[in-house]
Amino acid sequence: MTDQDFRHHVVIIGAGLAGLSAAETLARHHAGRFRITLLEAKRSIGGRAGSFTDPASGETIDYCQHVAMGCCTNLIGLLDRCGISGAMKRYDRLRFYHPNFPASDFAPSRYLPAPLHLANTIQHLRYLNKAQRREVRRAMLRLLRTAEDRFVPFTARRWLESQGQSNETIDKFWNVFLASALGDHCGHVSMAAARKVFVDGFAAARGASDVLIPQRPLSQLLGHDLVSEVAQLGVEVRVQVAVETLLAEPSGWVGVKTRGGEVIPADSVISAIPWHGVDRLLEPHALRRAVANRRPFSEVPSSPITGVHLWFDREITSQSHAVLVGGLAQWIFRPPFNQRLPRHYYQVVVSGVHPMSNARRGEMLEQILQELHAVFPSAAQSMLLHHRIVTDPHAVFSVRPEVEAIRPLPPCPALPWLFLAGDWTRTGWSATMEGAVISGIQAASCVLQRIGLRAVSPDPGLPRGRLARWMIR
Ligand SMILES: Cc1cc2nc3c(=O)[nH]c(=O)nc-3n(C[C@H](O)[C@H](O)[C@H](O)COP(=O)(O)OP(=O)(O)OC[C@H]3O[C@@H](n4cnc5c(N)ncnc54)[C@H](O)[C@@H]3O)c2cc1C
Structure with a gap:
């Protein structure tokens, strides 16, 4: 018998941020007690937060730009512990462009206590009129x-309309923040999720709304640096190993079977794959029966995000x-790492709109170019x-009011050895790196x-000052 035989073997399925975070937590806290195997179906690590090589330019491009905020304390903590938080650059203001108005800067006060630090920000959004x-x-x-x-049954649009917000105000203000933070539109997302964006992401603490932007491609930041640190902690990371199904025998033996036919025994299994793949893992009848009373996770609706990657012959904005x-x-x-002069690379992000056909993609490109012409001379x-x-098409799950009831919270009482992770499980967050x-x-x-x-708890977030605690219910 080897030492390994006495350790609790945890098989983690999926090496996106959720799987990496689970592996890091176990390995950092109790490396000696666990043997940890992280299985990833793809060749690369990082899941949706990944990059591709553009065949025409040979450049490493993020599928879609990822942005974190100052309130994402668990993500920042993970990157910190792994010595790579310096790869995210922090900005404390945001510039807004509207084709018919001068640019507006959204810059919360660095001195006033939260939430008063936001007092002047709305006034400076020049594309909104006084009313x-x-x-x-x-x-x-x-x-x-x-x-x-109190917000639970409402979509954001319904609640905002009930508060006398005009369609124009909803589109020009609320939807601008919500579509990019939640990946879907006001008419779909729940008001509870919208409230979290404005409270935790802006009002509750100074610095919450800071924007953190990766300064290296995600495939390097997560797919190399983060996973190397996790491997250093003793985690066995295997790529191109897709798990086909979970296995459980009446004797109590559990494991996973890969698409290549390999059977890997486990003591505990963490599934860290997205909502639309989990039902398939539970295929064996006994497992499905064990969780029969739940609604299928595939009922959680997805929302698309599009990255429009553009290479110009000159700088259009600095x-x-x-x-x-x-x-x-x-x-x-x-992104600073994609500037290969004389070509100037930009990425435009569109959330919640699906360009189904090639024709629609052509129209989308045309429209975006026109919009860029209008704001950048x-x-x-x-x-x-x-x-x-x-x-x-499955960029994020759509945080509709009905979705919260389907999002599971580990542990799963029916299967004491199986734990579900992923941005879509019940974290209190929408589909974000922080949630994962x-x-x-x-x-x-x-x-x-x-x-x-002893259990470990996620970081509770930025501390709220006395005024914020008094003003925010
Ligand atoms: C276009 C786009 C833009 C986004 N922008 C932002 C942003 O700006 N800020 C932000 O915070 N979040 C953003 N997100 C959301 C963020 O990427 C996700 O919330 C987060 O990465 C989810 O991590 P995860 O580990 O839960 O899932 P995933 O990243 O999906 O990881 C799951 C992993 O499991 C693997 N897998 C699946 N099935 C199997 C199997 N059977 N066997 C083995 N492995 C399997 C997958 O290959 C994948 O690597 C964006 C997402 C997209 C798609």
Whole structure:
């Protein structure tokens, strides 16, 4: 017998941020007690937060720009512990462009206590008129003063309409923040999720709304640096090993079977794959019966996000990132690591819109170019050298009001050896890197408790000052 035989073997399926976070939590806290195997179906690590090699340019491009916020304390903590948080650059202001108005800067005060630090920000959004700014302030105050459970049945649009917000104010203000933070539109997303964006992401603490942008491709940051650190902690990482099914015998033996036919025994299994794949893993009848009373996870609706990758012959803006208002394009980014002069690379992000057909993609490109011409004068003189449109139809789950009831929270009482992780499980967050990291910590914590070790908890977030605690219900 080897030492290994005495360790609790945890098989983690899926090496996105959730799987990496679960592996890191177990290995860092109790390396000696666990043998940890992380299985990834693809050749690369990082899941949806990944990159591809553009065949025309040979450059490593992120499928879609990923942005974190100052309130993402669990993601920042994970990157910190792994010595790579320096690869995220922090910005404390955001620039908004609307085709018909001068640019506006959203810059919360660094001195006033939260939530007063936001007091002047709305006033500086020049594309809103006075009446619209008043509307926004009124609803924002109501939002802060209303407890989260009061929002549960409402979509964001319905609640905002009930607060007297006009369609224009919803589209020009609320939807601008919500579509990019939640990956879907006001008419779909729940008001509870919307409240979290504005409370935790802006109002609750200074620095919460800081924007953190990776300075290296995600395939290096997560797919190399983060996973190397996790491997250093003793985790066995195997790529191109797709798990086909979970196995459980009446004797109590459990394991997983890969698509290649390999059977890997386990003491505990953490599934860290997305919602649309989990039902397939539970295929064996006994497992399905064990969780028969639940609604299929595949019922959780997805929302698409499109990255429009553009290479111009000249600089169209020197901004590293900006928010675009009043059109189809929602954000523009200029990643520093993709600038191979004389070509200038930009990425435009569009959430919640599916360009189904090639014709629709052509229209999307045309419209986005027109919008860029309208806000960046030098874009009109530029020539588009190359482009690529990448849509992930399952980019995020859509945080509709009915979805919260389907999102599972580990442990799963029916199967004491199986723990579900992934951004889509019940983390209190929408589909974000932060949610994925929290889910990994939650699942790892359940494994710790299963063998009698002390649970670990996700970081509770930025501390709220006295005024924020008093003003925010
Ligand atoms: C276009 C786009 C833009 C986004 N923008 C942002 C953003 O700006 N900020 C932000 O915070 N979040 C953003 N997100 C969301 C963020 O990427 C996800 O919330 C997060 O990466 C999810 O991590 P995860 O580990 O839960 O799932 P995933 O990243 O999906 O990881 C699951 C892993 O499991 C693997 N897998 C699946 N099935 C199997 C199997 N049978 N066997 C073995 N392995 C399997 C997959 O290959 C994958 O690697 C964006 C997502 C997309 C797609």
